Amino acid sequence: HNLLMSGSPGAGKSMLAQRLPSILPPLTPRELLEVSMIHSVAGILAGGALTDRRPFRAPHHSASMPALVGGGVHARPGEISLAHNGVLFLDELPEFQAQVLDSLRQPIETGEVAIARANHRVVYPARFQLVAAMNPCRCGSANEPGFACRRAPNERCVAQYLGRLSGPLLDRFDLLVEVPAVSAADLMTPPPREGSAEVAARVAAARRIQLQRYADLGLMSVACNAAAPANLVEEIAQADDAGLRLLRDAAERMRLTARGYHRVLKLARTLADLDGEGPVRRAHLAEALSYRGAPDRAAAAA
Structure with missing residues (x-):
């Protein structure tokens, strides 16, 4: 299920996303074969080594559309295909180009991406779990009690920042979770019983x-x-x-x-x-x- 986390800077959104693969089940033999074939085409299958650990891809928000979706001269697979059967993590989601983000909408629904070029057409699988993180506004403190944004009222600042994301893209997230800031007292508490x-x-x-x-x-x-x-x-x-x-x-x-x-x-x-x-x-x-x-x-x- 696709997940979008929103919260103040330093609340632990990126850390939670990076820990997600540790609770995912290992790849089945069929899934492992699919992942290995994609990574082999992309030229990143190091020494032919195989692993049953699910892929975790975290491209920078400056990534271009060919880098994310796939393309180039040889129509190589992009990050969404390299994350097939795993997790695609987009940190600072509103900082990605709007056109790049909207290009994810079709692969999310179909589980594959078609790359068409003048001389050939390639279809790569792209069944991934989209996990994204964002601050509530550009300054990141709009939801903190007593904070007043200098650029606009807090509510307008939040709405303008969220306006970078299209409604159809937001509609494809199953879980929209607010991640509150962590206090020093929280950090000093004993670890939870369930690890x-x-x-x-x-x-x-x-x-x-x-x-x-x-x-x-x-x-x-x-x-x-x-x-x-x-x-x-x-x-x-x-x-x-x-x-x-x-x-x-x-x-x-x-x-x-x-x-x-x-x-x-x-x-x-x-x-x-x-x-x-x-x-x-x-x-x-x-x-x-x-x-x-x-x-x-x-x-x-x-």
């Missing part, structure tokens, strides 16, 4: 449930709920009556698009899988809906 190893075990169990679900449906190429076809979403994420009423009311109030509606259902299905439960309950839908509201409030403030 990366425990979380990775829960994630692996949920992924096994999803692999079996789509294998039973004859969809061997689908490995997770986020990649489920739209025509199967309501079947695999069938909720109870209370959940359906909540989803119907929330969809009208939040003005969810058809894509947003299906993404909420997919995320609720994943939350139920992480809990080890069969049906999608009202609590899962409520949590999935809670992850779609943060940037909307900033845009409304404009």
